Amino acid sequence: MAHEFDEQTRRQLQWSVGYAIEHVPHYSVLANFGGSGWIEQLDQKVFSSLPLTTKGDLRAYPMLAMSAVPQSELVRVLATSGTTGPAVLSGETANDATASAETIASAIRQIGLAEGSLVAVLHGTDRLADAQALQRGVVRAGCVAFPLSGDLRPQHLDQIVYGAVQCICATPSQMIALHDAMGRAGFDPRDTALEFALLGGEPMSDALLQWIERVFDIAVADIYGLAELGGPGVAMGQGPLTVTPHRFLAEIVDPDTGQSLVSGEPGELVLTSLATEAFPVLRFRTRDIAMRQPDGPNGEQRISRIQGRLDDIVELRGERILPTRIEAEILAIDGLTPHYRIVRLRDGDLDRARVEVEGLAGVEPLTERLHGQCSDAFTVQLVEPGSLPRSTGRMIRCVDVRGC
Amino acid sequence: MAHEFDEQTRRQLQWSVGYAIEHVPHYSVLANFGGSGWIEQLDQKVFSSLPLTTKGDLRAYPMLAMSAVPQSELVRVLATSGTTGPAVLSGETANDATASAETIASAIRQIGLAEGSLVAVLHGTDRLADAQALQRGVVRAGCVAFPLSGDLRPQHLDQIVYGAVQCICATPSQMIALHDAMGRAGFDPRDTALEFALLGGEPMSDALLQWIERVFDIAVADIYGLAELGGPGVAMGQGPLTVTPHRFLAEIVDPDTGQSLVSGEPGELVLTSLATEAFPVLRFRTRDIAMRQPDGPNGEQRISRIQGRLDDIVELRGERILPTRIEAEILAIDGLTPHYRIVRLRDGDLDRARVEVEGLAGVEPLTERLHGQCSDAFTVQLVEPGSLPRSTGRMIRCVDVRGC
Incomplete structure (x- = not known):
């Protein structure tokens, strides 16, 4: 993160903070946070002193009460997987859904996947938010979405092996399970039409990424997101991840003190939405651990691949x-x-x-x-x-x- | 089914038969089925003598080989649940997907659900084709789709009970399981915001439909479809089912002889697509048992609710x-x-x-x-x-x- 916001980020942040305060009761207490007119004077220093939002904060409200729009303006409500406690509901307007699909589509185009390619989406029952968003992105990129559930029944394996699937969206551990299942069924994992994998949902070491690339003979890109923030599409890349410009602002904070870390040391990733209509969040603690990386060529924020979760x-x-x-x-x-x-x-x-x-x-x-x-x-x-x-x-x- | 096709049905059937013959290798053998120009003379009698298509026929071809369009024109590939053998792949073009969503949307409007209502879709891992299509229909009807998986974890229950879900899409047996789970959790199933259920995927007796309506205090409509034919949206209704006009033609045949049954006796439902671009099917044996019902007020074909499956x-x-x-x-x-x-x-x-x-x-x-x-x-x-x-x-x- 640059020491001071560029003008566009500052304007988007002002919009998002003002919008959240006006439309989400949880954030309305911030109206007088920094005295009158504080949003007009919003800079890095003031922003970093805004309170952090936790998953616990979201859970404290009745379902959908964190929404900034009436229910009738939503197109979809999504629940987090609830792997670490009760599920939290999120949702999206038609504009949010379009923006999210476009982000994922651009990631798909960037890895170099040809239009018309078959993209299997392995996210199943416990990752419905991700599965939905990824499929819309696949279609928007001009590719063909192929939803499969994650339980890898033999017919799913056949479809990956014989069905000419060129790209697979999954968690890293599903790729390990897939490799294993192919081996047991007598298929050579290098002998498929697979060219790419878009992986997310779990931390992954560089060593595992390289192992997956090697044993399947494919290129792997990382696509990061959270159900609370509309699913995948928050950051993506091969190598360091680019935070989606104009949609999210990333900070890394010391998980013990909540203080922003400006150096490249590992800390908790904190995200602020810049353009979300339905469920805006300000300084949301993701509990995911990452490091800042040098900005991209056009000033895009970059972070490392997710190193782990605080809970783990x-x-x-x-x-x-x-x-x-x-x-x-x-x-x-x-x-x-x-x-x-x-x-x-x-x-x-x-x-x-x-x-x-x-x-x-x-x-x-x-x-x-x-x-x-x-x-x-x-x-x-x-x-x-x-x-x-x-x-x-x-x-x-x-x-x-x-x-x- | 009327004794002779009306003019529009005849024209659509001519298009669909000609299209399938031209674009799907499996159907190309029908080119000279009835002598030269037979499609121009297509009537009820000639149509009833066309060979039936079985799931086994579909399985006999390599994956996607039954598609009438190149892979790059598909937006989505779907696999059948594979509950009775290897999965069969189907898929849809953007036009197919729009038509299917519009059909489901009209069913949702017909039951009287208000725009902006929250519609939980319980179809999970084994019913991905249905889940996808239903959600698109929900959004098209101006309602809010809420995908939940079918395993009814406590957080799903909470969301149905407290999340102000007005309508639920599920199988009849999932509704029984939901009733049971609510009872165990101490919730009164009549004490929710639920008003409607759109049920499908399984045969259901009148007695079960009435039981579900009574114990939840809701109205139930039936939505029928097959993954091979694009998922739900083939027929729907409260009481007798209306076959979706201009998209499907229904016949009831004697499952032993394959002969069309014109009376109201139970037989196997056989379906022909009239407008499908990606995976057209001619006289497809569904293995589902139903009965003809008198036509609707505008000549729509009607059938009974599905009575059972031949396999059962x-x-x-x-x-x-x-x-x-x-x-x-x-x-x-x-x-x-x-x-x-x-x-x-x-x-x-x-x-x-x-x-x-x-x-x-x-x-x-x-x-x-x-x-x-x-x-x-x-x-x-x-x-x-x-x-x-x-x-x-x-x-x-x-x-x-x-x-x-």
Whole structure:
């Protein structure tokens, strides 16, 4: 984020803040936040002092009460997946839906997918918001949307293998499960018409992205979003992610203090909508961890790929470790697969963690790397290939059995 | 169906037959079916002698090979749910999608739902084709689509109860499961904002329809379709179903001989597309059982609600019984619930069937009715409330354990 907003961002922010205050009861208390006329004087410093919005704030209101428009102006209501608590409702106007579809369409054009390509969307039951938005984007890009559910029944596999699917939208862990299912069915994952994958919904290490690119022989781009903000389309890219210009403003804050981080250190991604009609949000805490990256050539905001979620940090004897760091270590070792999970345990008063990973060899080198890079409190256990659960959507990588 | 086509139907049929022959390899063999110029002379008699198309025919071709347009002209590819074998792919052009959405929108307007109403779509993973089409229809009718998956997690229930949902799209068995889930959660199903349900995807007896209307205090309309024909929107209505004019032609045939039935007796519904661009079908055997009904006031074709599927007929000592007939008998008895299943058994050389039903009383009167109305080969077994599986989509009502 530039030290000061450029003029267009400042104008859009003024609009969005004023609009939210006028139309959303939760934000109306900000009317006199900075004295009279404070929105006209909105600058970086004043903006950074606005209170953060949390998922808990959204949950505190009756359903749809965070909407800035009457229900009759919505075209669609979406619920978050509710993986970490009760679902939160969001929704969109026809303009919001069009803007979101156009953003996704531009991502599809950017990866170089030809018009008329078949794009399978694997997001299922638990990711309906994403599935909907992605399909509209696919159609808008002149491609053909092919909704499949995430449970990868044999007929879905056939359709990916024989159905000439050129691009797949999924979570990273669904790609791992797909690779596994193809192997079991005797298909070579490199021997399909697949050229691209648009992945999102889960943190992914560089190592996993490269593994997916290699084993499928495809190019992977990342598409980031949240149901609360209209689904995918908040940021996307191959490599660093570009925050969608004129639609979202990104900040990285220290999750403990809420202070903006201006350097490139990891922190919590905080998003503000700049043009959303139905459910505007100001400084929304995503609980996702990312880093600022240098701006793009036209001044676009850039952030790193999502490194993890605040909820998933493994805190081990003072050290805070993200599962993606462990994932990267696993994928650096021959003989190990990306099928893994992290089990939190307690020995007496001491916390420790066991990394369970499917493979045929590699315990010693992985243990060595984890002790050297992360913490001595890790142990590694090889488990039988096929024994860990497969992803049908979002994968739970950390299991905490300390209370058991 | 009128004894002879009216002029508009004849013209549309000529277009559709000619179009299918020209663009779909499977139908190209019909080019010389009735001698030169046979399409110009197409009448009821010639049409009824065209070969029937089966799901097996569709499966015999590589994926998308039944499409009449190049892949680049499709906007969406849909797979059938694959509940009775490998999935079949279908798809739609932008025009097909618009026509289908308009049909569904008109059904929504007809039931009297106010613009801006929130319409929850419960079709999940196994009914993606339906879910997509219904949502587009909802938006086109000026209402707000609210996709929910069919697994009825507590947050979904909350959203239906507190989220001011006015209409629900679901299968009949999902409504039974919803009633049950509300009861367990302590909600009164009559105490919601629900006014209407648009149900489809499963046969439903009049008795079940009335049960649903009563326990939820809502009006129920039926919306019928098949993924092979673009999803819901083939026929709909409260009471008899109106076949969508200018889009589909319906026949009822004897499932054993394939001969058209002109009287009102039950037979297999056979459908021909009149305007479909992407996947036209001629005389497609749906395997669904229905009856002809008198034409509507403007000559619209009408059929009964779907009575059952050919695959689900319980043949018992020469008697062919549809599960909906048993369902009706169950719902006529106080103390029984619509949670039931039919288990096929063999005693030595004799086939019999056990009706398992959740309830507190009613074995004797139900046994008496089934013996009187259906067959002596039925036994009835009360099972504990909550012990039978709940529907998350399409419910399997018949279990065959004769080979076990």
